[in-house]
Amino acid sequence: MVTKEDVLNLKKEKNAIILAHYYAVPEVQEGADFVGDSLGLSQKAAQTDADIILFAGVHFMAETAKILNPSKKVLIPDMSAGCSLADGCDAEELAAFMKDYPDHKILAYINCTAAVKTMADIIVTSGNALRIVNSLPVDEKIVFVPDQNLGDYINQQTGRQMVLWDGDCCVHARWSAAMVDSLKQKYPQAKVIAHPECPRDVLELSDFVGSTAAMLKHVAASENKEFVVITENGILHEMKKQNPDKIFHSADKQEACVCRSMKMNNLENIYQALKDETPELLLDEETIEKAKRPILRMLELSF
Ligand code: 13P
Numbered sequence: 203m204v205t206k207e208d209v210l211n212l213k214k215e216k217n218a219i220i221l222a223h224y225y226a227v228p229e230v231q232e233g234a235d236f237v238g239d240s241l242g243l244s245q246k247a248a249q250t251d252a253d254i255i256l257f258a259g260v261h262f263m264a265e266t267a268k269i270l271n272p273s274k275k276v277l278i279p280d281m282s283a284g285c286s287l288a289d290g291c292d293a294e295e296l297a298a299f300m301k302d303y304p305d306h307k308i309l310a311y312i313n314c315t316a317a318v319k320t321m322a323d324i325i326v327t328s329g330n331a332l333r334i335v336n337s338l339p340v341d342e343k344i345v346f347v348p349d350q351n352l353g354d355y356i357n358q359q360t361g362r363q364m365v366l367w368d369g370d371c372c373v374h375a376r377w378s379a380a381m382v383d384s385l386k387q388k389y390p391q392a393k394v395i396a397h398p399e400c401p402r403d404v405l406e407l408s409d410f411v412g413s414t415a416a417m418l419k420h421v422a423a424s425e426n427k428e429f430v431v432i433t434e435n436g437i438l439h440e441m442k443k444q445n446p447d448k449i450f451h452s453a454d455k456q457e458a459c460v461c462r463s464m465k466m467n468n469l470e471n472i473y474q475a476l477k478d479e480t481p482e483l484l485l486d487e488e489t490i491e492k493a494k495r496p497i498l499r500m501l502e503l504s505f
Pocket residue numbers: 224238239240241313327328329371397399412413414415
C-alpha cells in the first residue's frame with residue numbers, strides 16, 4: 203500500500219508539486235502541497251517553479267495548469283477524470299450556436315475544455331464570476347457557457363440577461379428544493395450553504411451561496427455551529443479540520459454529493475503517475491496561446 207510518506211518522498215525527488223481540489227478524497231488532500239478551489243488552484247499552477255505539476259482534480263483543471271505554465275510537465279493520475287460541464291460543451295457545437303449571437307462576447311466558466319477556452323473572451327470561476335461580470339459594461343451582450351445554473355445565478359444577482367448554454371453539473375444539478383426542505387426539517391438549527399452550480403430553487407432556500415473556498419471562509423467566520431452543506435462532500439474534510447467544534451450535514455443521496463471523477467484520484471495512482479511521469483497532459487502551442495488570453499484576463503480581474 204502506498205503511504206503519504208512514499209508520495210512525499212517521491213514528490214521531493216522529482217521536484218513536483220501536488221495540487222488538489224477540495225473534492226479530492228481526504229488522504230489526497232493531506233498529501234497535497236496546496237488544496238483549493240478552481241481559482242486558487244489556477245493561481246498556484248501559474249506561479250509554481252516546480253518541474254512537475256501533479257493535478258489531483260479533473261481533466262479541465264489539469265489543462266488550465268498546462269495553459270498557464272506550459273513549460274512544466276503536467277500529470278493527471280487518471281486521464282478519464284472528466285466533468286459533465288466540460289464534456290457537455292463541444293467547441294464545434296458552440297461555434298454553431300454563436301452564429302445566432304454574432305455580437306455577443308463569450309464568458310466561459312473555467313469548467314470547460316481548452317478548445318472552448320480558445321473561443322472565450324473571458325473565463326470566470328464560481329469564486330470571481332459576480333465581480334467579473336459586474337466589471338463589464340452594462341450593455342455588453344454575453345453568452346455564458348457551459349453551466350446554466352451558475353449563469354442563471356449570475357443573471358439573478360447582477361440583473362444581466364446573459365444567454366445561457368444548456369449544461370449542468372451532474373452532481374449539483376441533482377439537488378432539489380424538496381431535498382433541501384427535508385434537511386431543513388431534520389436539522390432546524392442548521393444554516394444552509396450551497397454552491398452556485400445548484401438549481402435556482404435550491405439556491406433560493408440557501409442562507410449562503412459561494413464557491414468551495416467561499417463556503418469555507420463563510421463557515422469559519424459564522425457564529426452558527428451547524429450547517430447543511432450543498433456541494434460535493436469532499437469539502438467536508440477541510441471544513442471539519444478547520445472547524446472541529448461545528449457540525450456538518452450532507453445529502454442522503456450519493457449522486458448529489460459525490461463527483462466520481464474527483465474520487466478517481468488516490469495515493470496509488472498519484473504515486474504511479476509521479477514515478478512514471480505519465481499520463482502527461484499535452485496541448486498544442488496554438489491552443490495554449492489562444493486559451494491563455496481569457497484566463498489571464500480573469501486572473502488580472504481577480505485580485
Ligand atoms: P470551485 O471553483 O467552487 O471549487 O468549484 C469547482 C467545481 O468543480 C464545482 O463543482
